[in-house]
Amino acid sequence: MTRVAIIGAGLMGEDHAHIVAQDLPGARLQVVCDMDAARAKSVADATDAGDISSDPHAVIARADVDAVIVASPDFTHAPLSKACIAAGKPVLCEKPLSQSSVECLEVIEAEKNIGKQHVMLGFMRRFDQSYIEMRQALTSGVLGRPLMMHNFHRNVETPAADFTGAMAITNSAPHEFDVVRHVLGTEFTSVTAHQPRRSDDRVAPVVMVLETADGQLVTIEINNNAAYGYDVRAELVGEAGSIAMNNVAYTRTDMKLASGTRYDADWRGRYHEAYVRQNRDFLRFVETGNFPEIASDCWDGYCAAIVAEAGAKALATGQKQPITMIPKPDFYAAKTGVAA
Numbered sequence: 001m002t003r004v005a006i007i008g009a010g011l012m013g014e015d016h017a018h019i020v021a022q023d024l025p026g027a028r029l030q031v032v033c034d035m036d037a038a039r040a041k042s043v044a045d046a047t048d049a050g051d052i053s054s055d056p057h058a059v060i061a062r063a064d065v066d067a068v069i070v071a072s073p074d075f076t077h078a079p080l081s082k083a084c085i086a087a088g089k090p091v092l093c094e095k096p097l098s099q100s101s102v103e104c105l106e107v108i109e110a111e112k113n114i115g116k117q118h119v120m121l122g123f124m125r126r127f128d129q130s131y132i133e134m135r136q137a138l139t140s141g142v143l144g145r146p147l148m149m150h151n152f153h154r155n156v157e158t159p160a161a162d163f164t165g166a167m168a169i170t171n172s173a174p175h176e177f178d179v180v181r182h183v184l185g186t187e188f189t190s191v192t193a194h195q196p197r198r199s200d201d202r203v204a205p206v207v208m209v210l211e212t213a214d215g216q217l218v219t220i221e222i223n224n225n226a227a228y229g230y231d232v233r234a235e236l237v238g239e240a241g242s243i244a245m246n247n248v249a250y251t252r253t254d255m256k257l258a259s260g261t262r263y264d265a266d267w268r269g270r271y272h273e274a275y276v277r278q279n280r281d282f283l284r285f286v287e288t289g290n291f292p293e294i295a296s297d298c299w300d301g302y303c304a305a306i307v308a309e310a311g312a313k314a315l316a317t318g319q320k321q322p323i324t325m326i327p328k329p330d331f332y333a334a335k336t337g338v339a340a
């Protein structure tokens with residue numbers, strides 16, 4: 001039985017706790033850790049977890065913890081991932097690895113120094129069936145050469161009143177940056193960022209146009225105040241046709257001369273299956289030591305951070321920005337997992 005600790009028991013941590021408790025045969029939820037002890041207790045009680053804590057470093061060091069899921073705020077991800085690497089424990093770290101590409105490189109160095117991959121990143125879109133089918137359409141050749149990928153990320157409203165366009169790029173867009181890199185199998189080389197004008201003081205949508213090393217164009221709309229629902233769309237256009245994501249809804253209501261499907265209020269329902277698949281792959285990684293073929297790693301975390309930094313600069317300057325990455329370390333080409 002793999003004993004899992006969850007650090008950070010907010011919205012995402014609570015979801016992870018339920019998945020470990022209900023959907024991962026072979027795993028036991030050993031500890032729920034949160035700075036807020038009442039929060040840790042409430043999630044632990046709901047999931048029948050073994051223990052609670054408010055000290056993440058003590059949890060990582062515990063002999064009765066085999067693997068860690070980090071779902072605390074962004075700024076804690078790199079330090080806690082490094083602590084897991086130092087302790088020799090595999091970690092599923094929520095995205096982003098860090099909002100700073102320099103800090104991502106520090107985690108990469110720590111992993112390279114220890115000689116084995118320990119960190120799987122929570123870019124779970126890769127496990128969503130729609131993106132899996134887009135990737136298959138490219139690898140099988142049916143779509144022909146890929147030309148464009150259009151992406152829309154819409155939330156009902158901004159999480160905080162002081163949310164900015166730069167935050168749309170650094171907090172929301174990394175999911176799109178990661179999954180587009182994954183589907184197209186290439187890197188971004190430049191980005192421009194634009195915003196229309198709203199009639200109020202809420203943050204306006206951000207629209208980015210990115211070029212890839214293989215000469216494709218990618219559009220990404222991040223609209224954090226879309227008002228009507230949580231809505232993610234994507235369309236991959238190839239020379240032989242196009243493949244687009246359908247709105248995922250189990251039912252349609254037909255009434256009063258109209259037909260409608262519902263939208264979720266946030267991401268948790270839409271991506272539940274992807275989170276479960278991701279966490280199952282994490283458990284297999286812990287059990288076998290083999291890093292999952294489609295999962296994001298620290299290199300992917302670095303790439304997402306570099307693109308976000310260039311995107312934020314493009315928005316601030318109004319100028320097209322080059323995206324320049326260090327060469328991919330051989331270490332990540334090999335996908336060497338932590339020893340079982």
Ligand SMILES: NC(=O)c1ccc[n+]([C@@H]2O[C@H](COP(=O)([O-])OP(=O)(O)OC[C@H]3O[C@@H](n4cnc5c(N)ncnc54)[C@H](O)[C@@H]3O)[C@@H](O)[C@H]2O)c1
Pocket residue numbers: 007008009010011012013033034035036039054056071072073074076094095096122123124267
């Ligand atoms: N993969 C996804 O789709 C997805 C979706 C939402 C959020 N996230 C990521 O998950 C992380 C958490 O987001 P959230 O929406 O659950 O936030 P949240 O604010 O709801 O929860 C964060 C929790 O962490 C706790 N915490 C803060 N510092 C801590 C520390 N040092 N040690 C232990 N606990 C600590 C807080 O008390 C809080 O309960 C963020 O990094 C976010 O980017 C990922």
